[in-house]
Amino acid sequence: MPVSCTRRLAFAVALACAQAALADELGLKLQRIPVGPPRASGTQLPVFLMADRVEGVTGRESVADGNAELHKGTTAVYADWLKYVEQTEEVEAHGRVRIEREGDVIAGPSLKYRVNDATGTLEQPVFTLAPRKRQFAQPVTGRGSARTVRFEGEDRYRLFDAFFTTCKPGNSDWHLDVGELDLDYARDIGTARGATIYFKNVPIMKMPYMDFGLNNQRKSGFLPPLIGTSGKNGPEVTLPYYFNLAPNRDLTLSPRLMGKRGAQLGGDLRFLEPYFWGEAKAEVLPKDLILGRSRSAASLIANYSRPGFMAGALNFNRVSDDNYFRDLSSRVNIAAQTILPREGYLTYFGNWWNGGYWNATGRVQTFQVLQDATRSVPVPYWRAPQFALNAVKQDAGAGLDFNLDGEVVDFRHPTSVTGLRSTVYPSLSLPIITAGSFLTPKIGIHSTYYSLDPNGNVPARVPGVPANSGTLTRTLPIFSVDGGLIYERAANWQGQGLIQTLEPRAYYLLVPRRDQSGIPLFDTAVADFNYAQIFSENSFVGGDRINDASQLTLAVTSRLLFTSTGQEAARATIGQRYYFKDQQVTLVPTAAPRTYRSSDWLAALSGRLSQRWTAETALEYNARESRAERVTVGVRYQPELLKTLNMSYRYLRDQVNQVDVSSQWPLGRGWYGLGRFNYSMMDGRIVEGLAGFEYNGDCWIGRLVLQRFAVAPGNVTQTVFLQLELNGFSRIGSNPLEALRRNIPGYTRLNQAVPLSRPYNFDD
Secondary structure, three states, rough: OOOEEOOOOOOHHHHHHHHHHHHHHHEOOOOOOOOOOOOHHHOOOOEEEEEEEEEEEEEEEEEEEEEEEEEEEEEEEEEEEEEEOOOOOOEEEEEEEEEOOOOOEEHHHHHEEOOOEEEEEEEEEEEEEEEEEEOEEEEEEEEEEOOEEEEOOHHHHHHHHEEEOOOOOOOOEEEEEEEEEEOOOOEEEEEEEEEEEEOEEEEEEEEEEEEHHHHOOOOOOOOOEEEEEEEOOOOEOOOEEEEEOOOOOEEEEEEEEEEOOOEEEEEEEEEEOEEEEEEEEEEEEOOOOOOOOEEEEEEEEOOOOOOOEEEEEEEEEEEEOOOOHHHOOHHHHHHOOOOOEEEEEEEEEEEEEEOOOEEEEEEEEEEEOEEEHHHHHOOEEEEEEEEEEEEEEEEEEEEEEEEEEEEEEEEOOOOOEEEEEEEEEEEOOEEEEEEEEEEEEEEEEEEEEEEEOOOOOOOOOOOOOOOOOOOEEEEEEEEEEEEEEEEEEEEOOEEEEEEEEEEEEEEEEEEOOOOOOOOOOOOOOOOOOOOHHHHHOOOOOOOOOOOOOEEEEEEEEEEEEOOOOOOOEEEEEEEEEEEOOOOOOOOOOOOOOOOOOOOEEEEEEEEEEEOOOOEEEEEEEOOOOEEEEEEEEEEEEEOOOOEEEEEEEEEEOEEEEEEEEEEEEEEEOOEEEEEEEEOOOOEEEEEEEEEEEEOOOOEEEEEEEEEEEEOOOOOEEEEEEEEEEEEEEEEEEEHHHHHHHHHHOOOOOOOOOOOOOOOOOOOO
16 A cells, blocks of 8 residues: 655654554554664664655555655664665665764765665765774774775675775874775774875885774784884884784784894793683894894793692793893893793692691792893802791680791702701791780791701801701791780861871890801891881891891881771881890801991881872981981872873982982973983983873874983993874884883873873862
């Protein structure tokens, strides 16, 4: 039965014109789409058709003329003229055609489209793709044009002879000209054939074929090349290829060409399983053009964890020569490495004694030592092997807690005395805890047994220990009492409700003297004097020395906490240790023992001065000689994202005297300045310097960064990073982001969606 309506139709008018046909069966629903149409699934979604004039046969086809619109679910088609075949759900449209799908808008002169499977063709399209969420970056909108676009299902497009960019209309600073472009947002995969990237209308890269991940997802294929230069290697380019082996495994191969040294190949394999995970890396330079020989490096880091049952790890590192990192790495934390660990351990966890728990660990630890021509690097002892046991039983009776630490280590060394060290340290403590106080007396017996190798090497620093010295023992009791109070009161600052705490703490330690001058030093050194150490039992780290002690540590801490959030606004601490007798146990017999009765003062102050300013300072003050032994002062000013200024000063008597300034700051018109200046006033040289610029071109970001750092006195590495980031598409050039994050605390990428950290909001 033909139906004709000659004016723009609302639902009620359409129903009146076709009520006889609509009464027989549910066919087309001629209705202007309401706000928030009813949601259904698959082919059950209703179709809404409207126009200035609609005619056709219900259940077969309809023709809409003049301001025609068709809606089904989240798909809408607009045109001057539109025909819809109900049985096949085919749409043919001409004249000012526009199709919208899930926020994507594509316009052109003519369209053929199947609504049920979202397939079809649109000629001469001009398109805008809705913003997609991207990991760790702001959403971007893509736009462009093509000769033809083929719809290949929900969220799938294939464009021919296409122009694509993420720049806003009127700005095409960068664009991609591509013969064929597939965009599959369902799988987050893009594929381009015959592609050329233009920047400022200059072709900068041509690729016959490339595929890439949309939404920053992993996808096999070439990664953007890394281009840079350094003083030791000259100009260099790296072209990584990424293999997405499985959802839990991937491999990156990185051919690297260095102007001064030749071609290098690197590989990086990552794996993640339910109970173990890790990463294996390898690099090989078949022939260093400067040295005329092969050079290589390898590392394996693997971890295993079954919570409550077993854990383990493997950390193996190897390089071909002492200067490998200093010559070939542009990262200061790698280039400065001198000791490479090679170790593995396995820990087993168990329960005992009605709620107690224990763990046992086996470890083998060796090292590769990279010697420096300017200074000798000491070779540490190998632990080959080491076995450790720890057992804890809380509330073992009468309120007592029981703890047992045991260890057996076989120490190996190429030139020094070697042997076996066994340690057993059981202890009992009685924690007494209330809401505002705690008191914990503790007593233990520490026993150590040494079996030194006959005919072993005897270092000159251990006088009186012959090569066949045999066995040594050491047993001594350790007694301590740790107690403190916690006071709180309400306070107010700048209209903010606060809680101020006062937390005094006292720690007494009593350890008798035992002669340890004949015991070799396998893994022991003097502990760093700091706030944590003054509340510890031993002033040495390692098991070869235990201090004699009759001493009292007194300290007080005060904190300011926001009552609304519990966040700490400020903290102040001061403490000192008092000695009741002279020191008798020293690291080596030639070391001068302590004879004074009080230690240096330790003080620290930190907090947020305002929403924009944070500060921290620490001081070790020698009252006996009226001088500072250690000073650290740091200030950060961060009024908003992309504005950061850090200033710090470090002083350690006769060792360090450095100023450090770093910043990321807008210069105007899209330009940002980047810099770090770390200067040693003691050595009169720059320890590490960085300078550069970033430019935010709205749809692209340019970065130029120069980095200079001293690996050792007289050994300086200089690197230039140049990177072009095309928002929502790719990064081209050498990547300075890791260097920027490490050198400028608080650095934020210009297109970062969520800040890594933000200043405290005092208005919260």
